[in-house]
Amino acid sequence: MEMRLPSFHTFRGVLIDIVTVTFYLETYGCSLNMADSDIMVGRLHKTGAVRVNSPEEADVIIVNTCGVKEPTEDKIVHRLSELSHLSAPVIVAGCLPKISLHRVERAIPDFGAILGPQSIDTLGHIVDRVVRGERGIVCLDSDVTSKLQFYEGPPGSVVCTVPICEGCLGSCTYCAVRLARSTIRSYSIDEIFRVVRRAVHTGYREIRLTAQDAGAFGHDTGESLLELLHSLDSIPGEHMFRLGMFNPDLVADYVHDLLDVMKSPHFFKFFHVPLQSGSDRILRLMARRYRFDEWREIVLTIRNAFPTATIATDIIVGFPGETEDDFAATIDAIEETHPQIVNISKYGDRPGTKAARARNKVDTKVKKERSRRLSRLVHRIVDADRRRWVGWRGYVLVTGHGPKGGIMARTPSYLPVILSEDLEMGSRVPVEIVHAKTTYLVGQSRC
Numbered sequence: 001m002e003m004r005l006p007s008f009h010t011f012r013g014v015l016i017d018i019v020t021v022t023f024y025l026e027t028y029g030c031s032l033n034m035a036d037s038d039i040m041v042g043r044l045h046k047t048g049a050v051r052v053n054s055p056e057e058a059d060v061i062i063v064n065t066c067g068v069k070e071p072t073e074d075k076i077v078h079r080l081s082e083l084s085h086l087s088a089p090v091i092v093a094g095c096l097p098k099i100s101l102h103r104v105e106r107a108i109p110d111f112g113a114i115l116g117p118q119s120i121d122t123l124g125h126i127v128d129r130v131v132r133g134e135r136g137i138v139c140l141d142s143d144v145t146s147k148l149q150f151y152e153g154p155p156g157s158v159v160c161t162v163p164i165c166e167g168c169l170g171s172c173t174y175c176a177v178r179l180a181r182s183t184i185r186s187y188s189i190d191e192i193f194r195v196v197r198r199a200v201h202t203g204y205r206e207i208r209l210t211a212q213d214a215g216a217f218g219h220d221t222g223e224s225l226l227e228l229l230h231s232l233d234s235i236p237g238e239h240m241f242r243l244g245m246f247n248p249d250l251v252a253d254y255v256h257d258l259l260d261v262m263k264s265p266h267f268f269k270f271f272h273v274p275l276q277s278g279s280d281r282i283l284r285l286m287a288r289r290y291r292f293d294e295w296r297e298i299v300l301t302i303r304n305a306f307p308t309a310t311i312a313t314d315i316i317v318g319f320p321g322e323t324e325d326d327f328a329a330t331i332d333a334i335e336e337t338h339p340q341i342v343n344i345s346k347y348g349d350r351p352g353t354k355a356a357r358a359r360n361k362v363d364t365k366v367k368k369e370r371s372r373r374l375s376r377l378v379h380r381i382v383d384a385d386r387r388r389w390v391g392w393r394g395y396v397l398v399t400g401h402g403p404k405g406g407i408m409a410r411t412p413s414y415l416p417v418i419l420s421e422d423l424e425m426g427s428r429v430p431v432e433i434v435h436a437k438t439t440y441l442v443g444q445s446r447c
Contacts, residue, residue: 029066067099118142215250278333318367320358
């Protein structure tokens with residue numbers, strides 16, 4: 001593709017760009033990255049740029065990257081190498097440049113620009129410079145303005161993801177994302193309220209409130225997560241919120257008040273509370289700021305308030321120094337608490353982390369074997385939980401198309417339901433659960 005430089009004409013003495021810049025955007029990683037991409041799109045739309053569906057038809061290619069795991073990094077680096085052979089310049093954004101900058105530079109030596117995850121306001125000016133022919137721009141500094149001002153929800157969907165803060169208060173020894181996102185930076189309640197209210201009025205019905213750690217919201221501004229949820233609950237409409245992940249130590253002092261707010265029908269009864277290990281010894285080595293008993297108390301408190309709530313958690317298998325006894329403690333923790341979603345990761349070194357320098361690494365074969373054992377246990381727990389839902393009747397929120405056909409909906413506990421009927425996106429419909437799969441429920445409309 002031949003690069004199209006902008007051309008200009010003069011109107012009342014002002015140079016006006018008469019060629020529209022097109023951009024192609026790929027996104028990798030977590031929900032916070034997905035929200036960042038929506039913000040990038042909004043930022044570029046303000047410059048008059050237009051998004052296209054393939055890199056071959058774009059004037060500039062943007063890749064919003066993730067660096068949380070080495071396999072993801074490998075996939076992104078390979079993709080950057082592929083894109084480097086196209087004629088359009090590539091801008092690499094997101095977390096990976098702040099985690100593995102040299103690897104990004106090696107993957108795509110003739111890059112247009114490299115940006116950090118807090119450089120989205122700057123993106124508008126850099127796209128202009130890159131389209132004009134500049135190369136090798138590196139900008140990893142944070143913007144001073146709030147990037148949330150550029151937020152646009154994804155088109156053609158009733159689901160959107162709104163960030164409430166980024167960064168964290170922790171110093172986990174295995175995590176490189178904190179090197180990219182830094183310490184906590186919360187958006188104001190007023191700004192989040194305006195964005196969410198606009199999203200509701202636009203037609204979004206499932207609104208995901210995302211963060212690296214939602215429990216850290218407001219620690220830098222003097223506001224609180226409770227105040228935020230109360231404020232958002234006041235927005236009228238048929239929408240529902242899914243609260244993002246929070247670490248147990250940051251909500252322990254007000255968990256009962258938090259659950260009181262979430263009794264509102266505006267909130268899915270979905271709680272993502274990471275554990276990482278059932279062994280207190282490993283939690284100390286990870287520099288997690290809670291112990292298993294504290295995590296369990298939060299989970300039991302949630303279950304007492306909402307018996308059918310969905311509990312999601314995260315487990316890292318094979319952390320340096322993890323013994324068979326430590327892993328057995330994790331197995332016992334999952335058997336005791338029965339979370340409905342368990343995200344299992346095999347430990348892998350990340351650049352710049354303390355754990356990467358540990359000498360007592362767990363053998364790869366042992367990590368794989370432990371991961372398989374835990375996966376089998378989780379499969380049994382989830383399968384039994386899903387079967388208990390057969391015969392349930394209630395209202396679900398229709399949110400999209402199923403990955404293998406049918407219509408996707410969500411129960412009040414955020415469980416996925418596949419329906420065969422042709423239903424309006426964003427509608428709430430009565431259903432009966434007639435069958436259960438491990439990964440979803442099968443429902444039948446009772447309209």
